[in-house]
Amino acid sequence: MDAELSKTLTRCMQCGTCIGSCFSGRVTALNTRKILMEYMAKGTPIEDHDALWFCVTCYACQERCPRGIPITDIILEARKDLARRKGLPGRLKNAFSYLEKHTAYVPGKEKNVEMRRELDLPVYHSQFDEKARKEVSEIVSRHLKEVIG
Amino acid sequence: MKFFPGCMIHNRYPGIEKSLYYVFENLGISISPLNGSSCCPAPSITKSVSHDLWLEVGKRNIELADNDTIMTACNGCFTTLFEIAEKTGRGDVRHVAEFLYFDVGIDRIRRSITKRLPLRLAVHYGCHFFRPGEYKKFTSQERPNILDELVEAIGSQSVDYRYKMMCCGGGGGVRAGATEVSQDLLEIKLDAISDEDADAIVVICPLCLNQFDNGQKELENSRNKSYGVPVVHYIQLLAVAMGMEPELTGIQWHSISSTDLIEKLVKGEMVEE
Ligand code: SF4
Ligand code: SF4
Numbered sequence: 001m002d003a004e005l006s007k008t009l010t011r012c013m014q015c016g017t018c019i020g021s022c023f024s025g026r027v028t029a030l031n032t033r034k035i036l037m038e039y040m041a042k043g044t045p046i047e048d049h050d051a052l053w054f055c056v057t058c059y060a061c062q063e064r065c066p067r068g069i070p071i072t073d074i075i076l077e078a079r080k081d082l083a084r085r086k087g088l089p090g091r092l093k094n095a096f097s098y099l100e101k102h103t104a105y106v107p108g109k110e111k112n113v114e115m116r117r118e119l120d121l122p123v124y125h126s127q128f129d130e131k132a133r134k135e136v137s138e139i140v141s142r143h144l145k146e147v148i149g
Numbered sequence: 150m151k152f153f154p155g156c157m158i159h160n161r162y163p164g165i166e167k168s169l170y171y172v173f174e175n176l177g178i179s180i181s182p183l184n185g186s187s188c189c190p191a192p193s194i195t196k197s198v199s200h201d202l203w204l205e206v207g208k209r210n211i212e213l214a215d216n217d218t219i220m221t222a223c224n225g226c227f228t229t230l231f232e233i234a235e236k237t238g239r240g241d242v243r244h245v246a247e248f249l250y251f252d253v254g255i256d257r258i259r260r261s262i263t264k265r266l267p268l269r270l271a272v273h274y275g276c277h278f279f280r281p282g283e284y285k286k287f288t289s290q291e292r293p294n295i296l297d298e299l300v301e302a303i304g305s306q307s308v309d310y311r312y313k314m315m316c317c318g319g320g321g322g323v324r325a326g327a328t329e330v331s332q333d334l335l336e337i338k339l340d341a342i343s344d345e346d347a348d349a350i351v352v353i354c355p356l357c358l359n360q361f362d363n364g365q366k367e368l369e370n371s372r373n374k375s376y377g378v379p380v381v382h383y384i385q386l387l388a389v390a391m392g393m394e395p396e397l398t399g400i401q402w403h404s405i406s407s408t409d410l411i412e413k414l415v416k417g418e419m420v421e422e
Contacts, residue, residue, distance in 0.1 A: 103188055125187065
């Protein structure tokens with residue numbers, strides 16, 4: 001993990017404000033304080049911490065932490081490690097292939113283009129502009145290669 | 150000004166864009182599409198894989214605007230471009246809700262509508278509109294009031310409800326990556342909203358719109374729960390209040406349709422000169 005982020009972890013006083021603010025933690029096994037503790041102890045999220053993917057990144061915990069620990073940012077950082085080791089869960093896998101190919105997580109289909117025409121709107125997202133699409137797709141490919149090899 | 154649509158507005162909710170152009174024309178503010186712009190890219194799921202990818206694609210989008218103001222109508226696009234602009238010191242990025250509130254002003258909005266919309270509305274800000282406060286310094290991180298006031302400016306009532314500041318369950322890649330969890334959160338939120346008998350849920354983000362709107366259909370199928378509360382983006386309501394045909398907002402394409410709401414939008418309450 002990013003050295004600066006991991007330094008902030010040592011400020012935690014185990015007050016539990018983060019968990020108390022977390023709606024996702026009420027319906028799932030997501031336990032921010034525990035994740036942070038483990039992160040501190042081992043420097044890496046434990047193997048089966050799929051709960052990291054249950055964070056909606058609402059930033060409520062980060063906003064309220066009395067020690068100013070960037071909790072949500074740390075969760076995102078921890079996900080990177082997890083994604084490298086175990087891959088992405090559910091339909092998230094497809095999302096990145098769409099981004100790489102169409103330069104859109106949510107690509108437009110013919111029917112969507114039709115809706116735009118009906119409203120008399122131009123079609124100008126990079127997905128539909130070959131030069132722009134190539135340019136962005138190249139950036140995405142380059143970074144994904146670094147991540148997944 | 151340049152309008153940055155992002156994937157969701159460009160490819161799923163073009164009516165939001167149509168409404169925004171109508172409103173801006175009405176206010177005499179010139180705006181045109183940011184040609185060749187791509188996915189912003191969505192902050193949380195992109196950062197979950199590569200921070201550098203997020204930064205480089207985001208920077209390209211900002212550079213396309215060539216220092217012109219970039220207008221967004223999506224909390225995800227706003228977050229990505231706004232954060233990158235702050236970090237790099239390059240780019241002027243706005244979210245239409247805070248722009249309307251701070252630059253246009255409630256008084257002028259009130260004066261520029263042709264009909265009031267006497268609706269009971271459940272407003273949902275969407276987490277990334279007002280958090281984290283490290284970047285979003287323009288409002289309270291616990292109790293923002295921008296959207297409530299905007300809704301009241303068009304003659305509607307913003308009803309209070311439990312869990313108003315809770316996430317819709319659509320963020321952080323949870324909708325795609327952990328669908329069950331996303332539905333659990335949505336259910337809590339919708340149970341609370343349906344207690345208040347609202348005419349519609351008002352959002353300022355197409356991802357929240359998608360989660361509330363298509364999510365209701367999904368809850369109907371998977372959990373046999375039916376709420377039937379239509380969901381709209383604030384700019385769609387404002388455009389109608391300024392005189393645009395409700396059909397041009399594209400709400401007839403949303404999953405949860407309500408003839409009751411459309412009738413109320415068509416009729417409204419005339420504003421006397
Ligand atoms: S709110 Fe901050 S200080 Fe308190 S337990 Fe959570 S991370 Fe630690
Ligand atoms: S950002 Fe994630 S961990 Fe923090 S309160 Fe929100 S859902 Fe919970």
